[in-house]
Amino acid sequence: MSRNDKPVNGQDNQSFLDLLNQTPPAPPAPELEGKHGTMRFARLRAAWKASWEEGGFLYQRWEEVFQARHASWHEVANWIKAVALFGGLSLIVLMLDAAGDIASATLKGLSAVPATSASDGSGLWGTVDHPVRVFLADQAAHLSVAPAALYAFWQLTGLLGLVGGFLGNAGARIAWLLFGIGSLAMIWSAAPAGGRAAATGLAALMWALASMVALRGLTLRPVVHNHPPQYQFNPALHLHATIPAPTPAGDDYDPDNVHQLQR
Template identity: 70%
Template sequence: MHANDKPINGQHRPNPAKAPLPELPPTHKDTPRITRVRAAWKKSWQQGGFLYRRWEEIFQVRNASWHEIANWIKAAALVAGISVVIMIVNAAGDIAGAALKGLSHVPAVDAGDGSGLWGTVDHPVRAFLAGQAAHLSVAPAALYAFWQAAGLLGLIGGFLGNAGARIAWALFGCTTLAMVWSASPAGGRAAATGLAAVMWALASIIALRGLTLRPIVHNYPPQFQPQFNPTLHLHATLPAPTPAGDDLDDRTRQHPPAPALTPRST
């Protein structure tokens, strides 16, 4: 027993230096990281939390207009759309490049004998393109394939009502007539060109379906009809009202009161 542990009045006095310290609750730094992450995750999904608000914004997209959608959703949609467009353009460029490269190595297309109605139009086109390709760095087969693709796209796109496709179809017909006129024999040039024009006009029934030159007039009543309500505004200046006392004095001056009659004594 130490000196400080001597009994006092028959009782032992504890030594404060040897008394056990109370256990303190664990601080935030002592909490494991996975516990803190789990608690933050649950808190963010509670009502008013960060993830809870983002989920509500995504859920409201189907019933909201473009101006009511959250900005971060608009940005994400624009980035995704631009990325998809870039990927499509890149793939289309690679495909078109490979197709043109393959066509450039194709041997020259046989011009044929030009027999039949279709041969009367097709033979001058083939001959014209073959003669022009000799002065260009492209194969005649590539020019002929491009001419066919332009006509097919103009025909299909015009049937679907696309304005650009119909313009392409008109240019396709004009260039075809020019090539037929240029490459046809001199004796049958007019007949070949006229036959090509008739065939192009018959195909235009499909390509220019629904096209009309008459102006379209819509007789629908306007949604907002302004109402005209004429009003007349009169500005009149009225004199200020006279006080009651002044009015009584004026009438008194104009009409003095009659003298009172005193009865005589008899």
Template identity: 70%
Template sequence: MHANDKPINGQHRPNPTKAQLPELPPARKETPWIARVRAAWTRSWEQGGFLYRRWEEIFRVRNASWHEIANWIKTTVLVAGISVVIMMVNAAGDIAGAALKGLAHVPAVDAGDGSGLWGTVDHPIRAFLAGQAAHLSVAPAALYAFWQVAGLLGLIGGFLGNAGARIAWGLFGCATLAMVWSASPAGGRAAATGLAALMWALASIVALRGLTLRPIVHNHPPQFQPQFNPTLHLHATLPAPTPAGDDLDDEPDNIHPLQR
């Protein structure tokens, strides 16, 4: 009995012989072009290979500045960013077109009787838009809905601090006052316009939150204070020493030695 023939449940199991082992299928021989592709793939991942260098450039992106990044990575990022922007603009255009198309088919709404404070302001606006829509290829309800959307976006955007939304809110208020003044009855035109101005001013508390006309001055001490060390530089020209044995005979006549 061999050393590997261990008893199992009191019985000895002999080792399988070569004739008893199952025959393995023969190894599939690679075609020449597959072998070349496999060899090229292996060489490209070795140190200094093409794919090895590209992977190193991608790995260095996280610690490199924009100017240090490889050109092919910057080109890929720019192309991808431009593609995303184009898709977003295209989607925004489709959404805006669908919204405007839906506003154009909004059914007409009742102009109301103009009673109450809100009706005093809202009724002239509806009447003005209805009169103008008669000369345009758009429904009065679409103009009124657009006026409401513009005011709502200006109010919300102004509250969030967007400068463009605050400009739109200002134009919305001026247009509203002009419509109220134009379509209100002559006897109550001033009162209706003043009431509209007060409502717009109260809503501006929310839309123009945080807006101030005073210049903002930031008084922050400089983080780096240069040290001033004055230094005085004196440049003196010393006469050349007189050679030994010089009796000063070659001096000009107007120079005489000091006599005591």
């Protein structure tokens, strides 16, 4: 006979199946007499009521759930730990699967964008984006990689650096800084000679505005930690006094006319 692993009042707590086997069936109605299904339902209903009484199987499980809110992880029942771990692992697997699908779709979408577009670089964004496309297309001709892949990687690096920097990730902020410096260098190299300075300056301003989000909370002030000293200094003054030795009898300093009183 299966029993629960936690005793109640010094005795083993019976499980729901034990109560179902030991509970006598309720007498069926006269008109339903002889029907096996009604007897089984009556036994199940009686076992259900008995399990919710004080000391019952479901009563104890509900008490454990109620006490788990104020107990530590080591004090929680084992079955609650198993359910929590299984649910957490299932959620992590679902999130990783969804993140993989989103990342795959994002990379495919970015790779589908051509490295060079039909835009002639008009507009504020075109002034910054078009030189980058041209520079990557020229460099890809000497590399074993497609221009679209280079442009997609450039976009993905900027997106991850912006989002990760906003969340306070140090590595993402470093990637954001390198992304901005590399972008400025590409724009300076591929922009038309007459407007090279203007295009690079405009890109620097746009990158600075975006850095307000990516570098949120970053400060150049030194962080001073004021910790109390680990030792305690208790000043004390020690005085050493020298007591002279007693003068022996018959010393010259003792007057001769001083005698002890005698009865």
